[in-house]
Structure formats: structure tokens, C-alpha cells
Amino acid sequence: MRVMMTGGTGLAGSHTVRRFLAAGYSVRLLVRSAQKVREIFDPLGIGIPEKDVIVGDITDADSVERAMEGCDAVYHGAALVSMRRAMAKTVLETNARGVEFVVGGAVRRGLPSIVYVSSSSIFFTPGCTPIHLDMPIAPGTTAYAQSKAQGEREVRRMQEEGAPIRVSYPTGIVGPDDPGLSDANAALYIFFKQTGITTSSGYQIVDARDLAELHLRLLELPEGSARYVAAGPFLDWPETYRVLDEITGTRLWRFPMPGPPLRVLGTIGDWLKRIHDFEFPLTRDAMEYATQWPGCSGERTTRELGIQFRDAYETYTDTVRWLYRSGHLQARHVGLLAED
Numbered sequence: 001m002r003v004m005m006t007g008g009t010g011l012a013g014s015h016t017v018r019r020f021l022a023a024g025y026s027v028r029l030l031v032r033s034a035q036k037v038r039e040i041f042d043p044l045g046i047g048i049p050e051k052d053v054i055v056g057d058i059t060d061a062d063s064v065e066r067a068m069e070g071c072d073a074v075y076h077g078a079a080l081v082s083m084r085r086a087m088a089k090t091v092l093e094t095n096a097r098g099v100e101f102v103v104g105g106a107v108r109r110g111l112p113s114i115v116y117v118s119s120s121s122i123f124f125t126p127g128c129t130p131i132h133l134d135m136p137i138a139p140g141t142t143a144y145a146q147s148k149a150q151g152e153r154e155v156r157r158m159q160e161e162g163a164p165i166r167v168s169y170p171t172g173i174v175g176p177d178d179p180g181l182s183d184a185n186a187a188l189y190i191f192f193k194q195t196g197i198t199t200s201s202g203y204q205i206v207d208a209r210d211l212a213e214l215h216l217r218l219l220e221l222p223e224g225s226a227r228y229v230a231a232g233p234f235l236d237w238p239e240t241y242r243v244l245d246e247i248t249g250t251r252l253w254r255f256p257m258p259g260p261p262l263r264v265l266g267t268i269g270d271w272l273k274r275i276h277d278f279e280f281p282l283t284r285d286a287m288e289y290a291t292q293w294p295g296c297s298g299e300r301t302t303r304e305l306g307i308q309f310r311d312a313y314e315t316y317t318d319t320v321r322w323l324y325r326s327g328h329l330q331a332r333h334v335g336l337l338a339e340d
């Protein structure tokens with residue numbers, strides 16, 4: 001069975017490619033750079049035949065169709081994530097077209113298994129109860145959040161018409177071997193390199209390797225559509241820093257700040273971006289997540305699909321060690337983890 005995959009050069013996608021291959025599937029990657037595929041997979045001893053690397057774009061219907069030719073299933077994990085105001089329109093258009101061309105294209109071809117990566121954050125509104133899949137979809141305040149909400153509505157519509165789309169809803173995806181520095185790994189990098197804050201609520205992660213395992217189970221479901229949360233440990237902020245201190249044997253610099261002033265800072269960040277556009281996630285939206293995230297349980301995913309979400313110690317140890325070995329962090333940041 002050959003699976004057409006988007007997002008294979010990202011954090012979640014590259015781990016999912018590895019998991020699908022290990023399970024015996026063939027993959028066909030739709031990517032923007034064939035060179036990047038070689039850089040990621042060659043060092044791992046994974047050779048992906050040239051004919052199965054299609055250079056294109058999820059916004060280009062022709063390349064999506066070419067990539068899907070001869071495939072039996074589809075995994076759509078690509079999405080454009082940007083905090084810059086100037087990118088808002090592109091983010092909305094890219095992620096909408098991705099769902100339309102990749103998921104919609106797979107449905108039109110009648111493929112029996114389609115895996116789509118949504119986000120647990122699409123349900124979040126400030127002050128909401130713990131996240132569960134029956135909650136209404138929140139409208140989203142940033143272009144990225146709006147694009148994921150829009151994608152979710154489109155996917156639900158196709159599911160209601162009987163399409164076999166299986167959706168994962170990850171919390172912050174953290175893990176080693178990140179081809180770039182994906183959102184939640186970038187946050188971890190910021191805690192070590194720039195600034196740390198302890199505030200209300202906490203940080204909920206899912207290990208990219210556990211998410212890949214979930215994607216395999218979703219791919220292999222015998223029939224129908226499905227929706228499963230991918231949620232690992234939810235630690236409050238002081239506990240998150242305590243774990244990072246413990247695994248590194250250092251003490252990360254952080255200062256306490258209550259939620260309300262942080263959210264005001266986020267609003268100021270939104271305004272500053274109107275004058276000087278920057279990528280740093282100082283936005284109202286990011287501060288609401290950081291200070292008011294209510295948690296999300298992966299219990300049903302474990303019970304029904306047998307996915308065991310690993311604990312924060314293992315994920316943070318492997319990820320921080322990788323951040324060091326890949327040159328993102330220096331020995332003085334990671335303490336004990338710099339030693340073999």
C-alpha cells in the first residue's frame with residue numbers, strides 16, 4: 001500500500017513517514033524541496049526513491065493530483081504556520097487550499113483511508129472547560145487558528161457525507177529530530193535561550209513519536225471516519241520548569257507573572273506587529289493559550305487505540321538533547337544532557 005503524504009519534511013510528518021515505512025508501507029511525498037527530503041532521511045539510512053518525491057505545493061492542484069496518482073491512501077499533515085501579520089492572507093489561503101486539494105482530492109478519488117492533522121486548539125476559547133471533541137469549533141483570532149477552524153469545518157462536512165477521513169487533534173507537538181524548529185519545539189528553545197515565565201495554567205505537549213503512532217493506527221482503521229485527540233502530559237508552568245531543571249541539572253531562568261498582564265502584553269504585541277512585523281509569538285492569542293489552556297485528555301485515544309503517551313521526562317530529555325546535538329542550544333544551556 002502506498003500512502004501519499006504532505007508535511008513529510010516537518011516535525012510531525014517526518015516522524016509519521018518513518019513510522020509508516022517501518023510498518024511496511026510505501027510513501028509518496030509531496031514536498032517543496034527534494035533536497036530537504038534527502039537532508040532529512042539520508043542520514044537516517046532511509047532512501048526514498050526519486051519517483052516517490054514529487055516537488056510541488058499543496059496550493060497547486062496539478063502537483064497534488066500527480067502525487068496522488070497510484071496511491072491507496074493519503075496523509076495530510078502540511079500546514080503553513082506564521083505569526084507575522086503580513087503572512088495572514090497566505091496562511092489562510094494555503095491551509096484552505098491544502099484541505100480542498102489534498103483531502104478533497106483523496107475523497108473524490110474514493111480512497112479508503114485519509115488521515116488529516118487538525119489541532120486541539122481549534123476548540124479553545126478563553127475560560128472554556130477542558131477540551132473535548134464535542135465542543136463547538138472556536139472561530140480563532142489569528143489567521144493560523146482561523147485556517148485550522150476552516151479546515152476542520154470542511155473536513156467535518158466531508159465526513160458527514162461518508163468520507164473515511166480520520167482526524168488527529170494534537171496539543172503542542174514536541175520531539176527530537178525536527179527538520180526545522182516547529183512551533184512547540186521553538187517555544188522550548190525560547191525557554192532555554194531567551195526568557196521563561198511561570199504563570200497560570202500550564203503547557204500540554206504530545207511527543208511527535210506518539211503522534212506518529214496514532215497516525216499509523218488511524219491509517220489502518222478498517223473503515224469509516226474517526227476523530228482522536230493526541231494529548232500527552234499537561235504540567236503546570238512551575239512543574240514544567242522543574243522537570244527541565246531536573247533533566248539538565250541546571251536552573252532555567254524564569255520569573256512569575258500572572259495571566260492578566262501577560263495577556264495585555266500579548267495585545268501590545270499585536271499592535272506592535274502593525275508597526276514592525278516580527279515572528280516572535282508575542283500575540284494575544286498565544287498569551288491566552290499560555291495562561292488559560294484548560295487541558296485536554298487523551299484517555300479515550302489510549303483506551304480505544306492503545307496509544308500510550310510517553311511522560312514529560314522522556315520527551316523533554318530526548319528533545320533538549322537533540323536541541324543541543326543539532327546546535328540550537330549550547331552545553332551551558334543543557335547541563336547534564338551535554339554529556340553522553
Ligand SMILES: NC(=O)c1ccc[n+]([C@@H]2O[C@H](COP(=O)([O-])OP(=O)(O)OC[C@H]3O[C@@H](n4cnc5c(N)ncnc54)[C@H](OP(=O)(O)O)[C@@H]3O)[C@@H](O)[C@H]2O)c1
Binds near residue numbers: 007031170
Ligand atoms: N506544532 C504544533 O505544536 C502543532 C499543534 C497542533 C497541530 N499542529 C498541526 O500539525 C501539523 C504538522 O505540524 P508540524 O509542527 O509538525 O509542522 P512543521 O514542522 O511546521 O512542518 C510543516 C510542514 O508543512 C509543509 N508545508 C507548508 N506549507 C506548504 C505548502 N504550501 N506546500 C507543501 N508543503 C507545505 C512544510 O514544508 P517545508 O519543509 O517545505 O516548509 C513542512 O513539511 C500541521 O497541520 C499543524 O497545523 C501542529
